[in-house]
Amino acid sequence: MATNKIREEEVKNKIRQEFFQDYDATPILGDIDFAVTTKRSSGDELSDQEYFLWAEAKAGNTEDIYASFVQLIITIGKAHTHESYLPPRYLGAFDEEKIAFIEYHNIVSVFYQNDFNWNVTPSNHSTKEFHMLSDLLKEKLKKEIRLFYLHKDEKELRKFIRSNFKLGKQSTNGINITKNNFTYIYRKWVEKVKPSITLDWEKAKQNGIIDADFFLADIFSKENTTLRDRLYVLLKKNHYELDRKIDSAGLFDSKKAQFNDNQIAHNQFWNLYVRPPRKEYWEYIANRRDLLVPQDIRERKGSFFTPQCWVELSQEYIAKDLGEDWQDEYYIWDCCAGTGNLLAGLTNKYQIWASTLDQADVDVIHDRIANMEKVGTANLLDSHVFQFDFLNDSFDKLPPGLKDIITNEERRKKLIIYINPPCAEASNARTVTGTGSNRKGLAYTSTKDKYKKELGRAGNEIFAQFFARIANDIPDCILALFSTLKALQGPNFSGFRAKYQAKLSRMFIVPANTFDNVTGHFPYGFQIFHLAEKEEFVSCIADVYDSKANMIGSKNIYSCKGGELIIDWFRKFYDKQGDHLGYLRFLGTDFQNNRGVFLTLAPSTNDLKQVKGTWITRKNVIPSCVYFSVRLCTEATWVNDRDQFLYPNKEWNCNEHFLSDCLVFTLFNEKNNIQSQHGTNHWIPFSEEEVGAQDNFESHFMHDFIMGKVKEEKPQQEGTIQDIFTEQEAQTPDGNSFTPTEPLKFSQEAQAVLDAGRELWRYYHKQAGANPNASYYDIKMHFQGTKTTKSGKVQMNSTSEDATYNALLADLRQSMKLLAAHIEPKVYDYGFLKK
Structure with missing residues (x-):
């Protein structure tokens, strides 16, 4: 470790001496590795300095440059350095081979995300937070950074520094x-x-x-x-x-x-x-007033700002739907306009109205209109921009021209409500997990009170309240809105979909994290609804765009009703009387909740209280493993993040290889958290002799189960799980229960996993003092060891120093990838997911 520190210092000294000798590159700003500013006079405060660069330094030349930027950003966000010192013009990252720069304003919104945990170790690249920021910033970094190789690009690098790191002076000009x-x-x-x-x-x-x-x-x-x-x-x-x-x-x-x-x-x-x-910054600063708004207000109102690429694309889709002359033939009202950027690019100001909750935002738009010829883009009429609380105010407050359109049945059909409403909701992650309460003031409006019966649980979502008032009070108009896909796919919205029916004519989805204040890896959609045409949403094909606004394909977006979800199927196999082999913990029925699916012997009190799972017994081992595998074998992406896992068709249990594949996938999955310290480990698929164990296993259940040697229990009382297993749908292909009576048959992919796992077990049992009852988790813990975080939590290290173990684990994980790929098509064939 000390050697790496010295090498990193050598790299910093080399960069300092060769490229920044005319500057002061010695400031120490918390944990930031490298800072460049002007030469200071004695007594100058660091916080008063103008900085050209804050950078992350790395020894050697093997570190990923994008990961270095993410580490730097977490370092800054964790210490709030950007609040204590004047931010630099550039952020940077370098090693002994290369250096890269990105202008600070390109990432400034990252520091103003809601509900993001900055209290993580920046150098730990395996944390959930690191991956979230990496996903959020990767495309931005690829697009915006300037990369130079120190030797090959030396001339260009020196020119870049001279042109952009211009020596300032501390003067009365400030x-x-x-x-x-x-x-x-x-x-x-x-x-x-x-x-x-x-x-x-x-x-x-x-x-x-x-x-x-x-x-x-x-x-x-x-x-x-x-x-x-x-x-x-x-x-x-x-x-x-x-x-x-x-x-x-x-x-x-x-x-x-x-x-x-x-x-x-x-x-x-x-x-x-x-x-x-300088005037070139006026429009940007005025239009980004949202970056200065306190977080509690931001959460209540959502982000005001829609990225320009999605503004342009949404207007293209409206033109495709309504015709090229739509701006002249239709009226447009953005009733949650913020500072008006969603309306940028529209040309017929006599047909456009904009309203927003805050008078200050209205005045910003009026200011942009007044300064349009000089610096602005707000092509609107002053009289068409007004303060209006859409979820609370009466339409009597509307300007006469707009009110006439809304109250006229025929003219109303030519009205487009064009909005990116707040996506805030009353609940948050702490509410869902039972560790917190709803956020006050987010969802209590006169619209919710008026339509609470129709809204149901969907009423907690601000955008759903907008939809409800528009559908009820402005019938037959056209609604073109940005929103999450909850209204289309969320189980809590099934009643909402039945009540608020409209034809969905066009739709595209984009990564949600391309919007400010959003870190989640999920789709955000633009949808055009014709409220005059009543259709309950079932499914549609949405165009898919990546973060660079490139179309990358299409996606089936589908809804589901009560009784159609995977949990409705799996409840049939609950067994409240059998001996406990483990606890299958789960959360939700969509990809975004897959992080809450795992096996354990020690469920939390909260999990048991809120019934976030079920006990696994010998009666439901196979269905439990099918559930576990179906949820986890398909890679979660931002595109499928809101897809629901469904009640399968009757073919799911007619393929014995599928059932045994799911068993093996579960046994060797990284989310199999069975630990022998919490009780008897029933999940060892091998015999003592196969792996060279140093003593007998406490339980031979899983090996005996695989070999067909587990005896059937006597029938239980009427109405218990035993009755369920006599149903055709709850049986194996031979019509018997899920307890095999002969050795299971495995696919080639599953057998490869078993073989790789056996080698790992054998190597473990050669270690001195090996625990004969060790689980897969225990074996990883033995070789990888643990660390204690600053918060006092003990975590398993992500790597091991044992080369043999690393090789065996790599083989096992590769075999698991192939098995997952083998199972995945069947997940769609059997209807657990829709294509």
Whole structure:
């Protein structure tokens, strides 16, 4: 370990001396390996410096450059370095062979994700969080980084540094505000300036007034006067002015917020920075107001911002559906417009309306309209942009032109509700696992109260409430919306689908993590519904696009009703009376919940309380292994993440190789967490002699089961599991129960897994003090060892120093991949999944 540290320092010194000798590349910013800034005078504070680069350094030349960037980002996010120091123009990663750069603004939204756990070890590339960020950022990094090889590209690298790392100087002009650093400056402003403004901020927030709008008034100002006079809050020399309107007497009225310290803190703060920013940044900063909104408000309202590539694609799909002249022939209303970016690119401003919950967002759009010729893209009419709480307000508040369209039956048919509604829901991961409660204020609206019977459990979803009000109060219109696929596929939405029927004419799906504040690996869809044509959704074919907006294929999106899910099938095999061999833990019935499927001898109290699984007995070993294998043999991707596992057809138990394949797949799966320390291990598929065990096994059940030597138990009382196994569908091909009476037959792929597993067991039992009852998990634990995380949790290491073990495990895992590929087609053939 010490050698690697020295080698890494040598690489850093080489980079420092050869390429950054004209800069200060010595600052130490927490755990960031390498930082580059201007030459500092003695006494300068690090936090006041303008940084050109923060970078991750690696020894050697074998590290994955993209993984290094992810590690750097976790390092920054964990320590909140971006909140303590002025962010750099670039993030970087380098080793002794190469160096790469990416502009900071390309990844800044990553630090503002909801419900992301930053408290992980950045250097541990095997954590769930590391993989989540890697999936989220991989395409962005591939697209945006500038990669140089130190020797081959030396000339180009030096030119890049000279052109982009221009030496600044600490002067009275201060630090420039850019799209890279405006979020950092905002946080410093909150710390330094906000307390000096006379305002009850909690009451203000309840009324939709947040500090971000005061900050925008500040940065878009010169000589303490806001230049963009249509923002919600304006700085007027020595006070702020907000909520400007004409009162009932026709007089101009506004509210004022004063400084409580004679504006001292405000002036001292802005002496450090140059206002306003260059005009090329104005539109970006105004349009990304959402990055400054507090997290509790962001969760309630969702993200305001739709990536431009999906805006353009959605408008192409509307044109395909309604014709090229759709903008002239139809009216358009975005009723959750945020700062209006979903409407970018539309041309007929006389046919478009935009409303949003916050007056501050309305004023941002008005400001963009006023500045359109200079910096904007908001091609809208001022009179068509208004504040409106769609889930609570009466339509009597609508502008007359739009209200006339909604109340006119014929004109309403030409109305397109075009939205990317908030995807927030009242519950979260802690609610689902029973360790937390619903988030307050997310789903309680007059729309939910009015339609709570029709909405059912779907009412917890904000986007479902939008759908309900549109369907009920604006019938026969066209709804073009972005949303998750829950309304189409979620089991909790079966009643919703039956109630709210409409023809789904076109649809595409994209990776959800291409949207800000989303880290999940699941599909996000754009759908066009014709509400005048009543059809209960059953299935459709959606076009699939990757993160670069390239079409990569199509996908069958299907719904299911009660009684059609895999759990409805599997409940038939529950056995509450037989001796326990293990506990099959499961969660949900779709791919996104596969992480909650595993075998154990020690289910948690919460799992037992909430019935998140069932006990495995000799009566249901085979059905349990079929369930386990079906859920886990197919790789989970963002495309299939919401696909539901279904009640199979009657062919599932007519192939004895399929049943025995599933048994073997379960025995050697990484999610077989059976541990002998928690009880008798009944899951050893070999005899003592086969593996050279140093003593007798406590249980020979699995070996005897495979060899057909487990005797049938006597029939149980009427109404028990014994009756179920007399049903044709719950029997093996020969009509008997699932307890074999002769040795099981295995496919070539399953036999290869058994052979590889046997070699691993043999090697383990050659070790001194080997536990004869060791499980697959125990064997891995023996060779790989454990580590204790900072939170005190003991985890198995991901690797071992034993080369023989590593080779045997690699062989076993490769055989398991082939077995999974062999089982997967049958999962579709037997109807557990739809193609």
